[in-house]
Amino acid sequence: xGRLKQLIQSPRKVLLIDGLGATLTMTLLFLxxxxxxxxxxxPQTVILGLAFIGLIFAIYSFxxxxxxxxxxxxxxxxxxxxxxxxxxVSLGIVxxxxxxxxxxxxxxxxxxxxxxxxxxxxxxxxVKEGMxxxxxxxx
Numbered sequence: 469x470g471r472l473k474q475l476i477q478s479p480r481k482v483l484l485i486d487g488l489g490a491t492l493t494m495t496l497l498f499l500x501x502x503x504x505x506x507x508x509x510x511p512q513t514v515i516l517g518l519a520f521i522g523l524i525f526a527i528y529s530f531x532x533x534x535x536x537x538x539x540x541x542x543x544x545x546x547x548x549x550x551x552x553x554x555x556x557v558s559l560g561i562v563x564x565x566x567x568x569x570x571x572x573x574x575x576x577x578x579x580x581x582x583x584x585x586x587x588x589x590x591x592x593x594x595v596k597e598g599m600x601x602x603x604x605x606x607x
Contacts, residue, residue, distance in 0.1 A: 476594040479541040480533060486547050487529030489587055493580065494522030501576065508573035510565060518558070525550055541598025544591045551588045555581045 475481055497519035501508050505515060525547070532543045562569060562577050569577075 472593075476590065476597045479544055479594055479598060482544060482591055482594045483529045483533045483547070486544075486551070486587060486591065487526050487533055489584070490522045490526035490529060493584075494519045494526060497522065501573075507570060508576060509569040510561070510573060511568075514561060514565070518554075518561075521550075521554060521557075525554070541595045544595050544598075548588055548591045548595065551584050551591070555584050555588070558584075 497515055501510070502512065502515045502519070505512060508515075528550070529547060536543065558577050558581050562574060566574075
C-alpha cells in the first residue's frame with residue numbers, strides 16, 4: 469500500500485498516467501482497431517470518434533502536467549468526469565453494436581472499460597487525499 473499512497477499524494481503523477489493512458493487508447497484505436505476494424509466489428513466513424521476523445525483527454529492531462537502547477541488534486545475532477553463518461557459511452561457502444569461486434573471487439577472494449585475504471589478509482593483516491601491534505605504535491 470506504500471506505493472499507492474505515494475502515488476495518490478501526487479496529482480501530477482496521476483495526470484501523467486492519465487495522459488499516457490489516453491495516448492495509448494488513441495494509438496491503439498488508430499493503429500490497431502481502425503486498420504483491422506473488420507476484426508473488431510465497429511464502424512470507422514465510431515472508432516475515429518473514440519480516438520478523438522482520447523486525443524482531447526491526452527491534451528488536457530499533459531497540458532496540466534506540463535503547463536500548470538498541478539499540486540491541486542482538483543485538476544483531476546474533469547478527468548474523472550471525462551473518463552467515467554468515456555466508460556459509459558464505450559459500454560453504450562458495446563450494447564448498441566452487440567450484433568456487429570466480434571468477440572475480439574467486445575473483449576477489447578470491456579478490457580478498456582475495466583482499465584479506465586481502475587484509473588478513475590486511482591484518480592478519485594487522489595482527489596480524496598488532496599481534499600484531506602493541504603494540497604501540496606509530494607514528488
